[in-house]
Amino acid sequence: MPVLRSSPPSPFGRKIKIAAHVLGLMERITVEPTDTKDPADTIRSQNPLGKIPALVLDDGTVLYDSRVIAEYLDWLAGGGQILPEGEARFPVLRLQALADGIMDAGILQIYEARFRPEERRHAEWVAYQADKVARALATLEADPPARVAPHSVPDLGQIALACALGYLDLRFAGAWRADHPKLVAWLDAFEAAVPAFDKTRPVG
Incomplete structure (x- = not known):
């Protein structure tokens, strides 16, 4: 196994x-x-x-x-389930790349605080990473991806975005939510349609 x-x-x-x-x-x-x-x-x-x-x-x-x-x-699983075949594959991969970038930038902010002594932390570096997240969220808020329909299989881009937003909830107290109502609604729809999102919810 x-x-x-x-x-x-x-x-x-x-x-x-x-x-x-x-x-x-x-x-x-x-x-x-x-x-x-x-x-x-x-x-x-x-x-x-x-x-x-x-x-x-x-x-x-x-x-x-x-x-x-x-x-x-x-x-x-047989292919074409969470990653479409053909040209439809590329929007999914692009959304995954953007969501992965949010996660990367979020993790780097956390690591700066967790692994560097306070006197050696680089505020400009943290701001640089935070700005990546802010720009990505603004882009997604302006043009949110398709919502996941109930009883359907989400694509990999949608899965990655849900995990990115979940990580911002976990590590940044959900501060992103105040300025991104469309993404909040998108994540609510994802959670309702994909029970695995709740099953995999981290607690710390």
């Missing part, structure tokens, strides 16, 4: 868990908690970058990062 190395707060790990749920694959995957800060954790030998998520296949092959793992899961 494949093993997903992840951590509950990781938005990229959550993206893979939601993808596995909606593809009907979650029962075929074991989730193994991972501490990327621990030099003794095997994640560093499984993924040379020491990053999560990583998917350890039955033959020992390890897939990383979340984009590769998601594509593998879609293939495993």
Whole structure:
């Protein structure tokens, strides 16, 4: 059985868990908690970058990062489920890239505070990352992606965006919500249509 190395707060790990749920694959995957800060954790030998998520296949092959793992899961489920075929694929990949960028920029802000002593923190760097998030949210608010219909399979871009907004709720107290009502409505619709979003909700 494949093993997903992840951590509950990781938005990229959550993206893979939601993808596995909606593809009907979650029962075929074991989730193994991972501490990327621990030099003794095997994640560093499984993924040379020491990053999560990583998917350890039955033959020992390890897939990383979340984009590769998601594509593998879609293939495993028969293809064309969360990643459309043909030209329709590219808007989904673009939305995923934007959502992944929000997650990256959010994580970098958290890391600056978590791993640097206060006297060495770089306020301009944090502002630079925050501005990325602000521009991405403004772009999405102006032209929100299609809402996920009940009982339908979300695409990978929609999954990634839901995880990005969920991460902003978790780490930034949902401050994004005040100025982005269309995205709030979009996320509410996603949560109502995709039970896996609540099942994978991190608590810390």
